[in-house]
Amino acid sequence: MRRALLIAVPYLWLLALFLVPFLIVLKISLSDTALAIPPYLPTLDFTEGWAGIWGFLQELDFENFTFLTQDELYWRAYLSSVQIALISTVLTLLVGYPIAYGMASAPEHWRATLMMLVILPFWTSFLIRVYSWMGILSNEGLLNQLLQGLGLIDQPLIILNTNTAVYIGIVYTYLPFMILPIYAALEKMDAALLEAAEDLGCSRLTAFWLVTVPLSRQGIIAGCFLVFIPALGEFVIPSLLGGSGTLMIGKVLWEEFFNNRDWPVASAVAVILLLILIIPIILFQRNEQKQREREG
Amino acid sequence: MAQTVFAPWDNPDEKPLIQFKNVTKRFGDFTAIDNLTQDIYTREFFALLGPSGCGKTTMMRMLAGFENPSEGQILIAGQDMAGVPPNKRPVNMMFQSYALFPHLSVWDNIAFGLRREGAEKTQLAARVEQMLKLTRLERFARRKPHQISGGQRQRVALARSLAKAPKLLLLDEPLGALDKKLRQDTQFELMDIQEKTGTTFVIVTHDQEEAMTVASRVAVMDEGRIMQVATPAVIYEQPNSVYVADFIGDVNIIEGAATPHPQADGYSVAWAEGQPQFHAKTNRSFAPGQKCFLALRPEKVAISAEPPEEAANRIQGKIIDIAYLGNISTYHVRLPNGTMMKAQTANTRRLSRRSLTWEDAVWLSWTDTAAAVLEG
Numbered sequence: 142m143r144r145a146l147l148i149a150v151p152y153l154w155l156l157a158l159f160l161v162p163f164l165i166v167l168k169i170s171l172s173d174t175a176l177a178i179p180p181y182l183p184t185l186d187f188t189e190g191w192a193g194i195w196g197f198l199q200e201l202d203f204e205n206f207t208f209l210t211q212d213e214l215y216w217r218a219y220l221s222s223v224q225i226a227l228i229s230t231v232l233t234l235l236v237g238y239p240i241a242y243g244m245a246s247a248p249e250h251w252r253a254t255l256m257m258l259v260i261l262p263f264w265t266s267f268l269i270r271v272y273s274w275m276g277i278l279s280n281e282g283l284l285n286q287l288l289q290g291l292g293l294i295d296q297p298l299i300i301l302n303t304n305t306a307v308y309i310g311i312v313y314t315y316l317p318f319m320i321l322p323i324y325a326a327l328e329k330m331d332a333a334l335l336e337a338a339e340d341l342g343c344s345r346l347t348a349f350w351l352v353t354v355p356l357s358r359q360g361i362i363a364g365c366f367l368v369f370i371p372a373l374g375e376f377v378i379p380s381l382l383g384g385s386g387t388l389m390i391g392k393v394l395w396e397e398f399f400n401n402r403d404w405p406v407a408s409a410v411a412v413i414l415l416l417i418l419i420i421p422i423i424l425f426q427r428n429e430q431k432q433r434e435r436e437g
Numbered sequence: 438m439a440q441t442v443f444a445p446w447d448n449p450d451e452k453p454l455i456q457f458k459n460v461t462k463r464f465g466d467f468t469a470i471d472n473l474t475q476d477i478y479t480r481e482f483f484a485l486l487g488p489s490g491c492g493k494t495t496m497m498r499m500l501a502g503f504e505n506p507s508e509g510q511i512l513i514a515g516q517d518m519a520g521v522p523p524n525k526r527p528v529n530m531m532f533q534s535y536a537l538f539p540h541l542s543v544w545d546n547i548a549f550g551l552r553r554e555g556a557e558k559t560q561l562a563a564r565v566e567q568m569l570k571l572t573r574l575e576r577f578a579r580r581k582p583h584q585i586s587g588g589q590r591q592r593v594a595l596a597r598s599l600a601k602a603p604k605l606l607l608l609d610e611p612l613g614a615l616d617k618k619l620r621q622d623t624q625f626e627l628m629d630i631q632e633k634t635g636t637t638f639v640i641v642t643h644d645q646e647e648a649m650t651v652a653s654r655v656a657v658m659d660e661g662r663i664m665q666v667a668t669p670a671v672i673y674e675q676p677n678s679v680y681v682a683d684f685i686g687d688v689n690i691i692e693g694a695a696t697p698h699p700q701a702d703g704y705s706v707a708w709a710e711g712q713p714q715f716h717a718k719t720n721r722s723f724a725p726g727q728k729c730f731l732a733l734r735p736e737k738v739a740i741s742a743e744p745p746e747e748a749a750n751r752i753q754g755k756i757i758d759i760a761y762l763g764n765i766s767t768y769h770v771r772l773p774n775g776t777m778m779k780a781q782t783a784n785t786r787r788l789s790r791r792s793l794t795w796e797d798a799v800w801l802s803w804t805d806t807a808a809a810v811l812e813g
């Protein structure tokens with residue numbers, strides 16, 4: 142009985158905070174836009190009983206989804222989001238792995254401090270941190286002032302409002318999500334394994350490829366998913382740092398919703414985004430489960 | 438043809454495989470190895486024995502190339518090893534923790550070293566199969582290290598370090614994690630492998646019984662120095678110091694003053710006021726009245742109810758305690774001046790018919806060659 146109760150808690154949580162909102166969004170995505178409050182039709186009216194519900198269901202259709210396939214803006218935005226998320230994930234891995242490696246090989250009394258430093262940015266609002274990147278990357282920003290001051294460039298580098306700025310923003314924001322799982326994997330690794338590899342004829346570098354990398358694989362996979370999944374639907378970073386050429390589905394969704402007030406199309410965009418995300422989320426779950434099994 | 442005794446260390450023409458030349462290793466201002474000089478010969482089974490922290494692992498790690506000597510030289514097959522990285526040394530090490538690669542199967546663990554030297558595929562497979570057979574692991578080849586038992590893991594570690602047929606194999610407390618029965622089996626397996634492969638073994642252990650069982654020579658270490666190097670029998674029968682005598686096996690240590698014996702060669706040892714002196718032969722020489730120590734193994738002390746005749750040493754005492762160990766019994770006997778002494782007898786008779794018991798007055802006796810006479 143207690144067990145059932147304990148298991149029920151997370152499911153109730155999921156039901157209330159995920160499934161119910163999703164069903165509402167799904168319902169809106171099947172409706173038509175209207176000049177009304179809320180701005181779509183039909184609305185469910187329980188006063189007419191079963192007939193009302195039946196009538197309501199009959200008015201739902203997949204029009205909005207059809208519309209998404211017809212306007213190439215949408216599928217280009219999806220593709221471009223996947224591309225930006227993939228590139229950012231790879232970049233985050235390239236930056237994050239050496240940091241995690243350095244942390245794991247630091248003397249033990251240093252590690253807690255280093256961990257703190259990685260987590261520290263979370264103490265400030267995400268929005269403020271992304272804004273401050275605008276100050277760093279703009280034409281008269283800190284970075285350009287510094288480079289010009291050092292005499293390295295004559296003309297300011299144009300970074301803000303380009304995809305580069307978006308990559309910088311995503312790498313910066315999601316770096317801790319990459320570092321922490323990789324660090325956890327590396328820290329567990331027995332240093333004697335590297336000595337054993339060298340003893341058996343590996344150079345330092347081959348020992349790294351043959352032992353360190355495979356043993357941190359689970360951490361790499363977890364980190365990549367933890368960056369890719371939120372980056373795919375990212376809205377704030379492309380809005381603030383990206384330019385008019387930066388096409389990301391999160392931004393499209395925002396505009397449909399707030400600028401066009403087309404809730405049904407916006408909902409359809411969100412439903413498709415979720416369906417796209419379900420694939421990596423399931424893969425991520427399987428990875429985690431496999432690791433748990435391995436560790437017994 | 439008579440079998441020649443394996444003793445290359447007695448042959449001045451024999452070239453040592455390993456030479457430590459005045460090697461010192463410091464960690465900060467702590468000296469882990471203190472000006473150590475030692476030769477080890479091809480085909481030896483050389484055991485390093487000593488208490489925890491005396492520098493055994495440090496010696497091994499210097500041989501494998503994971504630590505560099507602070508001073509002095511290490512030569513392997515005549516070649517100075519300074520600056521030679523671990524992967525370029527003709528040495529393999531079996532780690533105390535086994536250090537098996539958890540992401541590789543047993544088969545791939547064993548093949549790891551062979552792949553690095555670019556062994557040809559069929560040859561590689563043949564060698565791995567051979568190692569699996571040697572360590573009786575054929576059935577577990579496809580398993581991952583976490584899917585096999587501790588004893589099997591230990592054999593994988595052994596097979597992996599043997600696979601490249603190194604000139605020198607270093608074993609750091611290889612059997613420490615095994616229970617006694619499995620440990621003994623594996624000790625014999627190790628000796629068998631050594632005989633078949635002709636590899637030189639250096640084995641670290643803190644288990645003196647293990648060292649005695651497997652080693653051609655035993656080095657007893659203390660605080661970064663080697664106290665004595667000799668065959669197990671010599672270490673046991675003729676320790677050169679109280680430290681070595683005390684470290685290996687059970688021993689009675691009696692402090693006294695030596696006086697050359699008037700008739701027989703050897704010494705009389707005055708060891709307690711008002712007690713008869715003990716007699717002992719030795720080829721060490723002592724000045725009259727010089728302090729000495731008698732190291733007397735309990736199994737060399739006979740115990741009897743009746744006074745023995747014709748014994749070089751005999752003394753009366755009372756049984757305080759009896760430790761029954763199955764095959765042998767150890768009697769703890771109090772001598773008239775309060776000194777405790779241990780005597781051991783083999784239990785050839787049934788327990789119920791044993792003649793001696795607690796509080797019995799008994800005689801202890803031993804020959805004049807039974808005790809080692811030591812300076813300190």
Ligand SMILES: Nc1ncnc2c1ncn2[C@@H]1O[C@H](COP(=O)(O)OP(=O)(O)O)[C@@H](O)[C@H]1O
Pocket residue numbers: 464467469487488489490491492493494495496
């Ligand atoms: N990397 C190191 N840094 C500092 N001290 C060390 C290091 N390695 C070993 N020591 C010290 O050297 C001494 C000998 O260690 P070790 O060779 O591991 O002993 P053991 O005989 O138990 O194998 C110990 O006191 C140990 O604390």
Ligand SMILES: [Mg+2]
Pocket residue numbers: 493494
């Ligand atoms: Mg050790």
